[in-house]
Amino acid sequence: MPDLPDAATCYELLARMALIRRFEEEAGRQYQRAKAGGFLHLAIGEEATIVGTTSVMRDEDFLIGTYRTHGHAIARGTEPNAVMAELFGRVDGTSGGRGGSMHIFDAARRFMGGYGIVGGNLPIAAGLALASQYKGEDAVTVCMFGDGASNAGNFGETMNLAALWTLPILFLVENNLYGMGTAIERHSAQTDLSKKAEGYGVPGTRIDGMDVIAVREAVSAGLRSAREEERPTLIEVVTYRYRGHSAADPEVYREREEVEEWRRRDPIESFARRCVEAGVLGEREVGQAREAAEATVLAAVELADASPEPPLDTMYESLYALTDYPGGWYAVDERSPEPHRGEHEADMPERARELAEAGAAYAEVEEEGERPNPALAGDAQDHTASRTGPDPEERED
């Protein structure tokens, strides 16, 4: 087992993991309260994978991930307030309320997104790395994706391109054993994902994703190989999400005992215990990390809730980067016959206003804890197929 780093680093690792855990718990609760809409994918259980990775990245490095990346942004230094505000669809959100949970982005911290399409981020990661190489910059791109994405065509295409062009990139597959609700044995012929890119010329290693120190060690080596040798590698991080695929997941595909089994290896508990046993951190500091997380997250909810809804007249902003010759129609609604859509508050239809004001377009959900599954309902306004989501109080420790 690799040695623990110094006390300050250990505290930072613990505090960051605790913050993500607490943020995700609260995000789940706010989703039940219909403050957050759409889909919500929580990374509870995967904190060591995230924090272990970001803790050894340089500021200049790029990180790009999936639709389960609230924690990845926070680990990169994005304000939890801004992530929570994005979940709430507010102007102070990371994308001003245009992206939502699946599309978190923070250019300043080189967190390059949050992508809703499985495997969609892989080619983009290759492009980020290609540009760094082209410009002669030292930045490495870390591309994280799930076990499910390893079956997408983009996986093979991107591995080939990365190896062919010796791109400064590190691939990290967060293997949480399920592609949505399909177990890895049922979705991938090769279940040792570290081997899956070897044929393309991208060698892999498999590590314990519940051990933040193991993740740090492996990612450090991967970054070094990408940065110094322009040799792309793949790290398979075996981890587990305690919650469902999304907040609307009834989890019929796995046994409760399996979840309990993984919880006993909890990455935060086990790391805290190890730090205390080694005398690197005291119980007081462990408590302090948790308390700090609690305070930060509660403040984030408050700030997110205080942030205004996006004004309707910003509907078309950032659709195009307008240049010197903004001739003609870019978007049809810009000049469509009256009334214009989305330009004046007064033009907002009454029904639309009701749905919007109820929060996340769930006007008819009044009881807390009852949320329809948008995928099952098809139409967010049709609640005939609504389903009771898991109660976070019951599911969490």
Place this chain on the structure above:
Amino acid sequence: MAELRMREALRDAMAEEMRRDESVFVMGEDVGVFRGAFKVTDGLLDEFGERRVRDTPISENTIVGAGVGAAMNGLRPIVELMTVNFSLLALDQIVNHAAAIPYMFNGQAKVPMVIRMPGGGGHQLGPTHSHSFEALYLQVPGLLVACPSTPGDAKGLLKSAIRDDNPVVFIEHESLYGVRGEVDDGGEELVPFGEARVRREGSDVTIVGILKMANVAMEAAETLAREHGVEAEVIDPRTLRPLDLDTILGSVAKTNHAVIVEEGWPHGGVGANLSALITEQAFDDLDAPPQRVTGADVHMPYSKRLEQAAIPHQEHIVSAALATLEGART
């Protein structure tokens, strides 16, 4: 000015922009050693080397996606997809990523890239290699769509596209690569997006044509003048997004009749869109419903006889113009 083929004009546009801006580079299948499937990138590898002229594997979605990432990280990629037909394999990166990223990340990222793709029918390449997808890309907010019909416009538009900060779908017509035309060789003659070109003035009927059909519309206009005493005004929008609707509406206000010509499918096509816009915006100027001339609503047949029957010809345009002048509802 020089007389060049369209493929040479396009190559010159890329070469000039690459000389001007180090961040511009080309990648695509067979663009380097092979010199381009249609020889559009001929000579670029020799001048700029493998760093800036990159042969790629046959991985359309990943080529476009790598372009998106490179654009987000400060470069200006020109991605060549061998044909528009193969762009379907990259549709996820074009629609869900290139077009959406600036908006969904609230302007924090720009995607200044050009995706060049040759298309169109007429070479007996059958159902999978003869597509016209102008309407498909026209529909997507966040994209710009260019579709030049002359070598001069091709060069000026491509230079503009390369300098633009938005993702541009740049559609070329395979049958036009060898067509000669006057091209500015000074280097700074950019054709702005959103500015239609009136290729022929006339007072009786407005004919809007794109890509090769702009040229076929010109032939039809000559026939209309010679044989029917009808003076057609031929307009090439040159870009479909942004669209210079003012020029088209201004022409319809003068002629009171409109015909729209494209090679693509009729339903939800460029003509359907323009016809709706003209009808909505200039209903009172119209003396008759706009007429659409489109490709046949089938998968492009291989047989020369069937294929030629499926592609619009000047006779179709002449008939449509005469029909709208007679106010007939076909």
